[in-house]
Amino acid sequence: MTPPPGTRASVAVALATALLAGCAAGTAATGPRAGTGHEATRSAKNATHTAQPYRRWGLRAPLPAPPPPPARRAPHRPGGPPPVLHRVPTRDRVVFLTYDDGAEKDPRFVDMVRELRLPVSMFLTDSVVGPGYGHFARLRAVGASLQNHTLDHAALRGLPYAGQRAEICGQQHKLHARFGVRPRLFRPPYGTYDATTLRAAADCGAAAVVLWRVSMAGDGRLTYAKGPARLRPGDVVSVPSGEPGGLSLRQRTTLLLRAVQERGLTVGRLEDYV
Secondary structure, three states, rough: OOOOOOHHHHHHHHHHHHHHHHHHHHHHHHHHHHHHHHHHHHHHHHHHHHOOHHOOOOOOOOOOOOOOOOOOOOOOOOOOOEEEEOOOOOOOOOEEEEEOOOOHHHHHHHHHHHHHHHOOOEEEOHHOOOOOOOHHHHHHHHOOOEEOOOOOOOOOOOOOOOHHHHHHHHHHHHHHHHOOOOOOOOOHHOOOOHHHHHHHHHHHHOOOOEOOOEEOOOOEEEEEOOOOOOOOOEEEEEEEOOOOHHHHHHHHHHHHHHHHHOOOOOOOEEHHHH
């Protein structure tokens, strides 16, 4: 049955009112989720960082992927002293990032290594790391390697064999007990060593003694031990623990990665080459 004209008008008004109310409610429900002003800007910025993590860490472009690892590592004569390396002989356009001691334990550095997929090598000293081995377990879980930098950071050159062996083998045992790994690489504290150091390192299982050609100071400056004052393929870069009031490990790593990119290089995994 068709309703009378007056009734049809009342129904139309009621329907229009309901529709307007529904639109208003829908607008109120979706408005805060969309975000406005600073919220919208912040959301867009976070989305960019998620899609392009290099921007989150202060880089203007992503790091190029390193080339495939070489078929063979640097030669090591069985039964002889381990080679001492300041740089790796390679034509690959890679440098190697190494970090000493283990004094800085910034959780955001773990995020940086994970998001940028940085193949870093951490040379750890037991007395410096102290109770912070959990931090390095997290670094290892995101791809960092853990290597030997002695138990107590003693200057080894001139010490008797027993003392040098205790420092090197003692840290080998510590890292094996905590992580189940036996480091292949050893770095003597302060970069000083002698023939006894090489013999003790070999007896403790080190395949190479790794020094550096390039070092980064606490203020981010790069210094060069030998050769030209610029980054070159194969360079080993040492990033010691920070100085009070200096730049953080993350800040220095960002500066270092910018310098690497400016030279048309990228970061390789040291353990693939040595």
